[in-house]
Amino acid sequence: MRIKTLALHIFYFICLVVALFIPQFSLYFARKNSTNSHLIGWFMFFILYGLVIALYLWVLRPQKVFKRIDANGFVAIIVGYFVFLLIKATFISLDQIIYHQTTTANDAKIQAYLNYNNTSALMIVVMAVVFAPICEELLFRGIFMKFFGQNSFYLPIFISGLLFGLAHSNSNIISALLYSSIGWVLGFIYKKYNNLSVTWGLHFLNNAPAILLLFF
Numbered sequence: 001m002r003i004k005t006l007a008l009h010i011f012y013f014i015c016l017v018v019a020l021f022i023p024q025f026s027l028y029f030a031r032k033n034s035t036n037s038h039l040i041g042w043f044m045f046f047i048l049y050g051l052v053i054a055l056y057l058w059v060l061r062p063q064k065v066f067k068r069i070d071a072n073g074f075v076a077i078i079v080g081y082f083v084f085l086l087i088k089a090t091f092i093s094l095d096q097i098i099y100h101q102t103t104t105a106n107d108a109k110i111q112a113y114l115n116y117n118n119t120s121a122l123m124i125v126v127m128a129v130v131f132a133p134i135c136e137e138l139l140f141r142g143i144f145m146k147f148f149g150q151n152s153f154y155l156p157i158f159i160s161g162l163l164f165g166l167a168h169s170n171s172n173i174i175s176a177l178l179y180s181s182i183g184w185v186l187g188f189i190y191k192k193y194n195n196l197s198v199t200w201g202l203h204f205l206n207n208a209p210a211i212l213l214l215f216f
Contacts, residue, residue, distance in 0.1 A: 009147040012059075016143060017167065019055060020135055023048035024127070027113060030120040038119040045123060049131045056138035065142045065196040073198040076189050080202045083185055091178035098174060105171040106179070107210075114214055121215060128211045133203035140164045140183060141190040141199050149191065157187035182206070 026048060029041030057065075069077075095101045103111070113124040140160050149156030164187075165180025186199045 013144065013147055016056065016059065016139055017163075019052050020139055020167070023052060023131070027120060027123060027127075030123045031113075031116045033117065041119065041123065045127075049127075049135070052135055053131075053138065056135065056143060060138065060142050060146060063142075063146065065138070066200070067195045067197055069195065069197050069201060073193055073195060073201075076193060076198055077202045077205060080185055080189055081205050084182060084202075084206050087178065087181045087185070091174055091181070095172070095174045095178075099172050101171065101175075104169070104175040104178065106169040106175070107214075109169050110211065111214060125211050125215050129204065129208045133200050133207055136164065136167075137186070137190075137196050137200045137203055140167075141186060142196050145187075145190065153191055157184055157191055160187045161185075 023045060026041045026045040029037040029044065032038070032041075092102075092104075095104070110124055110128060114121040140163060144160040144163070145156055148159070161180050161183030164183030165176050165178070168175075168179040170176040170179065186203065189202065190196065190199045
């Protein structure tokens, strides 16, 4: 890849990462105890996420990134989920031993929004279960691999997973490694199957039980 092209791709990717966080601004309105604020928050929530997803799909054109999941894809989702459980058990235990923390900063942030009011709680559930997995897979797997993953297998997986980990709220290196490890597994599966439906399915399966458990 030529230096100029690489520099442009890095610049574009940084801009797309910034776009990932813009819809979260709608949570500001969800936290207020006002019906009008909640309506504005929901309107912004769906419009902004719709625009971000449309932007990411436009960048990935004409590539078809969401494909039908075959039997191997379903096996990858199931195996990947149990790998995630092992990763989380390992790093959460290390976090407790070294830093005496029982939850990551990312989970603590989610819990805080769940406790504000019903609108904030429902919005964070929809965000974490539906929109975040779609956007993060489009960005950290689909777009990143299109920009930087054409000529190598393991290096793009490592870098994309590291960026994925850093994109989540972390209070120490252990929690950063936890999310990076999840990103590395997702990156490996995407490089192997070239299908965002598989990684989105795994991402959804990872997020949904934890978020819904906290919600209820």
